Amino acid sequence: MSRLTIVGAQWGDEGKGKMTDYLAQNSDVVVRYQGGNNAGHTITFNGQKYALQSIPSGIFSPKIKNVMANGMVINPKAALGELEKLHSMGITYYQLFISDRASVIMPYHLALDGAYESLKGGNMIGTTKKGIGPAYADKYNRIGIRMGDLLNPDYFAERLKDALAVKNMELKMLGLDTFDFESLYEEYLGYGRTLKSYICDTALMLNEEVKKDSKILFEGAQGVMLCIEHGTYPFVTSSSPATVSVPLGTGIPPKYIDRSLGVCKAYNTRVGAGAFPTELESDLAHYIRERGREYGTVTGRPRRVGYLDTVALAHACRISGIDTLAVMLFDVLSGIKELKICTHYVLDGKKIDYIPSTISDYERCEPVYVDMPVWNEEITTCKSYDKLPENAKKYLKKIEELVGTPIEYVSVGPDRVQTIEVKK
Numbered sequence: 001m002s003r004l005t006i007v008g009a010q011w012g013d014e015g016k017g018k019m020t021d022y023l024a025q026n027s028d029v030v031v032r033y034q035g036g037n038n039a040g041h042t043i044t045f046n047g048q049k050y051a052l053q054s055i056p057s058g059i060f061s062p063k064i065k066n067v068m069a070n071g072m073v074i075n076p077k078a079a080l081g082e083l084e085k086l087h088s089m090g091i092t093y094y095q096l097f098i099s100d101r102a103s104v105i106m107p108y109h110l111a112l113d114g115a116y117e118s119l120k121g122g123n124m125i126g127t128t129k130k131g132i133g134p135a136y137a138d139k140y141n142r143i144g145i146r147m148g149d150l151l152n153p154d155y156f157a158e159r160l161k162d163a164l165a166v167k168n169m170e171l172k173m174l175g176l177d178t179f180d181f182e183s184l185y186e187e188y189l190g191y192g193r194t195l196k197s198y199i200c201d202t203a204l205m206l207n208e209e210v211k212k213d214s215k216i217l218f219e220g221a222q223g224v225m226l227c228i229e230h231g232t233y234p235f236v237t238s239s240s241p242a243t244v245s246v247p248l249g250t251g252i253p254p255k256y257i258d259r260s261l262g263v264c265k266a267y268n269t270r271v272g273a274g275a276f277p278t279e280l281e282s283d284l285a286h287y288i289r290e291r292g293r294e295y296g297t298v299t300g301r302p303r304r305v306g307y308l309d310t311v312a313l314a315h316a317c318r319i320s321g322i323d324t325l326a327v328m329l330f331d332v333l334s335g336i337k338e339l340k341i342c343t344h345y346v347l348d349g350k351k352i353d354y355i356p357s358t359i360s361d362y363e364r365c366e367p368v369y370v371d372m373p374v375w376n377e378e379i380t381t382c383k384s385y386d387k388l389p390e391n392a393k394k395y396l397k398k399i400e401e402l403v404g405t406p407i408e409y410v411s412v413g414p415d416r417v418q419t420i421e422v423k424k
Helices: 016-024 076-088 107-119 132-140 147-151 153-173 181-195 202-211 245-250 283-291 310-320 390-403
Strands: 003-008 029-032 041-045 048-052 065-068 095-099 216-219 259-265 268-270 304-306 324-328 339-347 350-352 366-372 407-411 419-421
Touching (some): 003 016, 016 041, 016 216, 016 324, 016 419, 065 202, 076 181, 107 153, 147 153, 147 181, 202 216, 202 245, 259 310, 283 304, 310 390, 324 390, 366 390, 390 407
Parallel strands (some): 003 259, 029 065, 029 216, 065 095, 259 324, 324 407
Antiparallel strands (some): 268 304, 339 350, 339 366, 407 419
16 A cells, blocks of 8 residues: 555545645655645644645655646746745755646736636635636646746747737736736746756656655645536536546556545535535534634635535545545534534435535535534543544444445644544
8 A cells, every 4th residue: 555645525624734744754755636826734743833835745854755746737936935934944855846747827827817706706616816727727728838848948938928829818808917928938937947956757756656666645635525527516626636636647547546545524614605515604613613723724714614514525435436534623523512414415305415416406405414422521632542532433433334434544633643543
C-alpha cells in the first residue's frame, strides 16, 4: 500500500490538510493533483498554525518531495506569496516540484471570474473569485498558458498574444479593463525565472518514484460533493477531487493507485451556494460553527453547518472508491444537546438513498434522521478508540453501518498528535 489518495468526502473543508500532514510523516512524496489556490488547508503542530492554499501539505518536512501536478491551475504570484509566508515562519528547507504542464492562472482569469459570478445574479455559485473556473475553461478551450511556457520567452510571447486576442475581447464585452501585453509578458516571464528551479516534468518524476516503490500521498482539494462530474452541479468546483482524477492529474497509470482514504467531518459544512439538505439555522449551528472554527481558510467566510448526511457521504465513497474514512472534528460534538444523522431523503413523497442529478430535485429533498445519544465528556485528550465515551463509539459505528465503509482514523483536536488510529 505505497500509494494512497486522500479525498474530501463532503463539500470540502473536511480536514484533509491535517490528515495529509499526519500521514506524510511516513511518506516520501506528497502530490496535489487538482484545484488551485481557492482551496485552503490549515495544519497545526507544535502549537503553530499554518494555512496553505496551493502548496502541498508535505512542505514542512525537508525529506518529503512536494509536487504541484499537471491537474492543478497555478497562480505563480500567489504561490510565491505562500512560499514567502512560509519562509517568514521558519519553513525554509523543502523540496518542491511544479509540473511544466500545469495551467497558469492569469490576472484576466480573476477579472473574468468576478464578472461572470456577478452576471449570475441570484444564482451565484459562491466562487472564491480566484480565477480557477476561467483558467480551467481556457485549458479546455486550448488557449491556456502552462507553467513550462514561462521558461521559453519566444513561445510564451506567442501564447500570450493568442490568449489576449480572445480574453481582451471578452473583457471589453463585459465593460472591463483590458490587459497590456508588454507588462503582463514581463511580469510572468519574471515569475518563470524565479520558479525555474522548481518547474519540471513531474509525471516523469512520479513514475520514477513508483518504480522505486516510494510511499506517495495524493492530496485532493475541495470534496467529492463539489466534483464537476458527480457533485451538486452547477454549484461545484471546476475540477474533480475524486480518486479517479489522480491518474489524469498526475500522469500515473490507474493501476498504481493502491488505496483511497475519505476525509469527512463528524457533521457537515458547506461554503457558498447550493442545496444542503441537513443545514441548520438554529443556535446549534452557531455553537458548532464557533466551536469548530468554521470559517473559510481562504476567504474567512462563515461556513454553513448541518447534521451529518450519510446519503451524501455514501455517494462520495461510491464515486471515489473510498476504502476507509477519517472522521474529523469529532471533539466538536461533545456537549451537544441534540444529535442526529441523516439516513435517507424524501423526494416528492418517495424515500431515496441517492443524490438526484439536478439541483431542482436536490433542493426538494427532505432529510430523514435517526436520533443519536449524546455525550458530555471532553475527548480531546483521548489517545485510543477504547478511551472514547460509549455514546461517541455508537456514533462512529452508526456511520460505518449507514455508509458501509470502515473508519480508520478519528481526529479529536487540531494538533497532529490528536489523531486516533481506530484500526491498525
